[in-house]
Amino acid sequence: MTDINWSPTAGPEALRQRADMLSRLRAFFRARGVLEVETPLLSHHGTTEPAIESYRTQDGLWLHTSPEFAMKRLLAAGSGAIYQVCKVFRREELGRRHNGEFTLLEWYRPGWGDVELMAEVEALLRELLDDRMQMGEGLRLSYEDAFFRYLDLDPLQAPVKRLARAAAEHGIHIEMSVHEAQRDAWLELLMSQVIEPSLPPHTPVFITRFPASQASLARLDEADSRYAHRFELFFGGMELANGFFELTDPVEQARRFEQERRQRASTGQVDVPADANLLAALSHGLPDCSGVAMGVDRVLMLALGARDIREVIAFPMDRA
Amino acid sequence: MATYSTNEFKRGLKVMLDGDPCSIIENEFVKPGKGQAFNRVKIRNLKTGRVIERTYKSGEKLDAADVTDVEMQYLYNDGEAWHFMDPNSFEQVAADEAAVSDAKLWIKEQDVCEVTLWNGVPISVNPPNHAILAVTETDPGVRGDTATGATKPATLETGAVVQVPLFIEIGDLLKVDARSGEYISRAKE
Numbered sequence: 001m002t003d004i005n006w007s008p009t010a011g012p013e014a015l016r017q018r019a020d021m022l023s024r025l026r027a028f029f030r031a032r033g034v035l036e037v038e039t040p041l042l043s044h045h046g047t048t049e050p051a052i053e054s055y056r057t058q059d060g061l062w063l064h065t066s067p068e069f070a071m072k073r074l075l076a077a078g079s080g081a082i083y084q085v086c087k088v089f090r091r092e093e094l095g096r097r098h099n100g101e102f103t104l105l106e107w108y109r110p111g112w113g114d115v116e117l118m119a120e121v122e123a124l125l126r127e128l129l130d131d132r133m134q135m136g137e138g139l140r141l142s143y144e145d146a147f148f149r150y151l152d153l154d155p156l157q158a159p160v161k162r163l164a165r166a167a168a169e170h171g172i173h174i175e176m177s178v179h180e181a182q183r184d185a186w187l188e189l190l191m192s193q194v195i196e197p198s199l200p201p202h203t204p205v206f207i208t209r210f211p212a213s214q215a216s217l218a219r220l221d222e223a224d225s226r227y228a229h230r231f232e233l234f235f236g237g238m239e240l241a242n243g244f245f246e247l248t249d250p251v252e253q254a255r256r257f258e259q260e261r262r263q264r265a266s267t268g269q270v271d272v273p274a275d276a277n278l279l280a281a282l283s284h285g286l287p288d289c290s291g292v293a294m295g296v297d298r299v300l301m302l303a304l305g306a307r308d309i310r311e312v313i314a315f316p317m318d319r320a
Numbered sequence: 321m322a323t324y325s326t327n328e329f330k331r332g333l334k335v336m337l338d339g340d341p342c343s344i345i346e347n348e349f350v351k352p353g354k355g356q357a358f359n360r361v362k363i364r365n366l367k368t369g370r371v372i373e374r375t376y377k378s379g380e381k382l383d384a385a386d387v388t389d390v391e392m393q394y395l396y397n398d399g400e401a402w403h404f405m406d407p408n409s410f411e412q413v414a415a416d417e418a419a420v421s422d423a424k425l426w427i428k429e430q431d432v433c434e435v436t437l438w439n440g441v442p443i444s445v446n447p448p449n450h451a452i453l454a455v456t457e458t459d460p461g462v463r464g465d466t467a468t469g470a471t472k473p474a475t476l477e478t479g480a481v482v483q484v485p486l487f488i489e490i491g492d493l494l495k496v497d498a499r500s501g502e503y504i505s506r507a508k509e
Contacts, residue, residue, distance in 0.1 A: 051355050092327050092378065093357070095349025174358075174375040185377070188355035193375075216354050232353070242353045293353075 008314040015314065017303055021128055021296065022085060025105060028127050032120075034081040034107060039070030041087065045275035048260040049216070053091035054272065062272075063089040066293060067106050068217065069278040072246070075108055075289060076281035083107035085296065096308050097238060097298060100317045108291040114218075114229045114245040117290040118206050121233055121241055125204055125299070132303045133236070136203040143210050143227070147187075150195045155187055156211060156226060163190060170194045184213050196234055204235040217253075218244035233294075236302045243292030250282035322384040326359040326376050334366075334387040337374070341366045341385035341438045351378070366436060367418075367443050385438065389446075392435045394427045402427075404435050404442065415442035425480035426451040426498035447498045452507045453477050454493050461489035471503075 010018075026036065046054040046062035055063040064070075067084050074082055088104045109117055122138040129135060147155040151166050160178045163186040167174065172193055176182060191207075199205045208231045212220055215228030229245030247253055257274035264271060300312040310316045324335060329347040336342070342363045351357035357378035364371050366387060376382075392404035392413070401414035402424065415435065417424075423445040427433060434446035458474035471483040474494070482496055484503045493507040 049354060051351075051357065093349070093351060094327070095351075098349055098351060171373065172360075172375050173373060174377070176377060185356040188352050189358060189375070192350050192352050192355070192358070193360070214355070239353055295353075 005319055009310040009316055009319065010312055010314045014300070014304055014306070014312045018296075018300055018312065021300060021303065024128055025085070025124065025296075028124055029083050029107065032081075034083050034109075035079065037071065037074060037079065037082045037084050038086070039067045039074070039084065040064070041089075043070070043275075045069065045277065046272040048257050048264065048272045048274060050260055050263045050267070050269065053269070055089050055091055056270075065090050066104065068291070068293070069275050071106060071108055071291070072278060072286055073281040075110060076284050076286045081107070081109050094317060097301075099297070099309050099313055101320065102309075102313075103296040104293050105296050106291065106293040108246075108289050110287045110289040112290045114208070114231055114243060114290050117243055117245075117292055118208075118231055118233075121206075121243065121292055121294070122204055124294075125233070125235065125240070128299055129303055133305075134202045135235075136200070138204040138206065139200070140206045140208055142208050146195050146207055147190070150198045151190060153190075160186055163187065166190060167193070184211070187211070187214075192239075196239065197237065199234050199237075201237060204233060207232045207234065215247075215256075216242075216244065217247050217256075219247045219249070229290075238298050238301070239295075240298055241292050241294040243290060245290045246286065246288075248282060248286040248288060250279050253282055254279055323381040324384055325381050326378045329359055329361060334385040335363070336383040336385045337363060337365070337372075340368070341387050341443065343387070345371065349378070366438065369444075387436060387438050387443075389434050389436050391432055394429055394431045394433055396429055397424075402445070404433065404445075407432075413437065413440070413442050415445055419443050420445050423447045423498075425476075425478050425501075426453075426496070428453065428478065449498055450504065451478075451496045451498045452493055453480070453496060455484070455488060455490050458484065458488060458490060462486040474503075 041064055042061045043064050044061060047065045052065050054065050065088055067086055071082060071084060085105050087101055089101050091100060093100055144155060147153045153166055160180055160183050164178045167189055209227040210230040212226055212228050215230055218228040218230035221227045221229060231243050232239055233241040261271060297309050297312050301309060304312060306312050324333060329344055331344060333344045334341060342365050344361055345364050346362035348360045350360055359376045359378055361374050362371055363374060390406060392406050395403040395405050401416055402420045403412055403414050405412045419442045426447040431448055435442050436444040453476040455474045456477050459472050470486055472486055473481050474484040474488055475481050482501060482503050495504040495507040497504055
């Protein structure tokens with residue numbers, strides 16, 4: 001089914017800018033004393049996250065979807081601040097802003113909270129894009145405030161039917177259950193389809209304090225456990241980064257893995273065993289730290305004014 | 321019945337929606353990094369031509385529509401239906417007025433059209449891009465006036481009315497753009 005098409009989809013300028021961006025970000029971290037590391041792309045463990053599907057090899061190994069678990073094992077072993085630029089792999093993700101294989105920049109700051117890390121994310125974004133596009137002062141907006149501001153809705157309190165009505169009012173026609181279990185799906189739909197396009201285009205916006213149900217690997221807010229220390233960066237109409245004040249509690253981490261496995265089982269998705277190495281590292285002791293992952297290809301899209309991720313990747317999935 | 325999952329969605333794919341055959345004209349994959357993936361799709365109803373927007377949770381499926389585009393020769397109109405023939409199989413089909421729609425203004429017997437069949441029945445007809453048609457009615461021609469760009473209406477043998485230069489006369493053969501309905505030139509033929 002794959003047509004023969006040997007030529008790259010990214011032009012020479014995109015290749016040059018990619019090389020330039022990689023050297024800039026390496027200089028940024030070198031100047032700040034953050035160590036570059038490499039961890040395996042092929043792992044004995046996959047991710048249990050229900051919204052992310054992994055590739056599996058014939059030998060039963062998994063292509064990683066993020067270097068997060070291995071990097072946390074380094075942190076637990078006392079690495080100090082570390083970063084990594086690597087390819088990650090996610091099945092069934094293909095579109096204008098998605099390629100099944102893409103370049104992720106991930107870094108961790110021991111001793112830092114999410115607020116300090118957001119400042120560093122913004123500083124890096126400036127370093128990479130300041131001379132290429134207009135960029136206002138960064139904005140912090142809580143998940144709850146974003147829903148109030150753009151939809152006049154309380155994301156946790158509003159009945160799911162009300163979320164569905166808001167989607168319809170914004171021209172989104174979808175048949176999806178309005179059962180409470182689907183609340184997060186509706187919130188994600190509204191966030192990506194209504195709020196994200198409404199955010200100011202020339203301002204880096206950090207959406208902070210995600211609902212606990214979308215905590216992923218972030219620790220919950222000590223003062224209000226309905227929310228988690230998770231943030232996402234939106235800029236130029238795209239989601240660019242996702243960060244956490246990291247969960248370090250092995251018991252809670254094991255509980256979340258099991259909950260995700262149950263969720264996968266309920267929808268007939270492939271079962272993925274929890275990463276025992278990560279749990280052991282957490283038991284050994286992960287220092288308090290914050291970490292963030294940034295999509296390098298999307299930042300490149302902004303630098304080049306590209307509309308499609310194919311313009312910045314030499315050989316996207318269909319030509320790989 | 322064959323089905324297509326959202327990850328097979330692409331431009332040109334023919335699917336069933338609300339009982340009508342449709343063609344996907346735009347498919348946008350939307351996914352928060354750690355959240356539910358959606359496909360936002362623009363779909364043209366092939367019977368009405370209307371474009372609608374729908375959003376699907378990724379992984380959902382739509383039934384395939386048995387729709388094919390076939391090059392067919394226009395044979396004749398019996399007053400109710402327009403008859404076309406597949407020049408390879410010699411099979412004939414009859415298209416009703418809704419299916420032929422505006423194409424009837426631009427086709428002459430023997431013309432080869434693209435006919436869209438749904439379960440073997442014509443639902444739309446695409447005329448050739450250029451039609452060669454004779455003028456049946458227009459004001460008398462004005463010789464020599466080719467520079468002013470002035471135009472007048474002319475009725476063609478199919479009933480179509482196009483704006484033509486003043487020198488055009490009844491009986492002239494014209495080359496017309498069937499997509500825009502615009503006069504291109506006089507034709508020899």
